Amino acid sequence: MGNSMTRKEMIDKLSKAIKDKSLVKKYLMAKYFSYLERRREGKKFLENNLQTSVKTLIKMMQCVIWAKNKYFGIPTGKSPEDFWVYMEIIYELQPDIIIEIGNFMGGSTLALAHILDNIGKGRIIGLDINHNDVPLTVKKHPRIRLITGDACELFPTVRDLITTGEKVLIIEDSSHTYKNTINVLRTYNSLVSKGSYFIVEDTIVNHGLDFPGEFLSGGPYEAVETFMKENDNFIIDRSREKFIITWNPRGYLKKIK
Numbered sequence: 650m651g652n653s654m655t656r657k658e659m660i661d662k663l664s665k666a667i668k669d670k671s672l673v674k675k676y677l678m679a680k681y682f683s684y685l686e687r688r689r690e691g692k693k694f695l696e697n698n699l700q701t702s703v704k705t706l707i708k709m710m711q712c713v714i715w716a717k718n719k720y721f722g723i724p725t726g727k728s729p730e731d732f733w734v735y736m737e738i739i740y741e742l743q744p745d746i747i748i749e750i751g752n753f754m755g756g757s758t759l760a761l762a763h764i765l766d767n768i769g770k771g772r773i774i775g776l777d778i779n780h781n782d783v784p785l786t787v788k789k790h791p792r793i794r795l796i797t798g799d800a801c802e803l804f805p806t807v808r809d810l811i812t813t814g815e816k817v818l819i820i821e822d823s824s825h826t827y828k829n830t831i832n833v834l835r836t837y838n839s840l841v842s843k844g845s846y847f848i849v850e851d852t853i854v855n856h857g858l859d860f861p862g863e864f865l866s867g868g869p870y871e872a873v874e875t876f877m878k879e880n881d882n883f884i885i886d887r888s889r890e891k892f893i894i895t896w897n898p899r900g901y902l903k904k905i906k
């Protein structure tokens with residue numbers, strides 16, 4: 650009886666998941682990460698990995714980044730190497746506004762706000778289709794303004810929040826599909842200030858880290874390639890990939906004119 654109930658629950662969950670594509674995606678991702686976690690077992694420390702290929706190491710790191718990284722107790726999907734580079738860019742630029750597209754639970758948003766706190770200026774505009782899981786610590790931070798909705802649809806609202814002459818930095822970290830990333834790049838590039846950056850995250854998808862499904866036909870990396878062919882206001886600043894290990898290969902776009 651107990652078993653049949655559990656089976657029924659599982660079947661109900663599965664049928665719900667099949668109707669709801671986002672649940673299917675979450676299920677597949679969870680399976681993928683538990684597979685990576687299993688592979689990592691027994692190879693936890695540096696001394697066990699001196700002969701491990703970078704490609705395998707990146708997979709192992711991805712597992713930890715996505716499943717275990719936290720900022721001030723809040724889950725965040727940032728690679729530590731890249732976040733260090735963000736800190737350096739932000740310190741150099743001293744931006745008035747950081748637009749973070751894709752906030753997830755807000756860990757990265759809070760981390761960016763804390764950098765601005767230390768600099769003593771600037772604000773964050775955080776865009777996501779869902780802010781339900783963002784804790785109050787993030788929502789109430791005085792430098793953070795979260796706006797819920799599709800990033801491209803929100804463009805007019807975001808544009809109206811920026812005063813001419815303000816220094817703007819953009820970090821795109823939303824759905825990572827080719828279509829959405831190229832739309833975000835085309836829609837938002839005019840807001841980036843000269844000398845500042847449009848950082849496109851997770852260009853590592855299928856360019857270092859293999860991803861199944863919809864990403865096989867293109868993701869952020871390919872979107873950047875398309876964008877760079879049609880827009881000569883930006884260069885790819887590869888000096889920002891100084892740790893070699895980066896989740897954003899060819900993803901640091903610097904506006905030069």
Ligand SMILES: C[S@@+](CC[C@H](N)C(=O)[O-])C[C@H]1O[C@@H](n2cnc3c(N)ncnc32)[C@H](O)[C@@H]1O
Pocket residue numbers: 724725726727750751752753754755756757776777778779798799800801822823824829
């Ligand atoms: C990879 S997570 C963001 C991770 C976060 N920046 C961090 O480092 O912790 C991607 C987020 O993008 C959001 N998203 C997906 N498509 C979007 C869209 N079209 N517009 C705005 N946000 C979107 C998702 O809801 C999800 O929270």
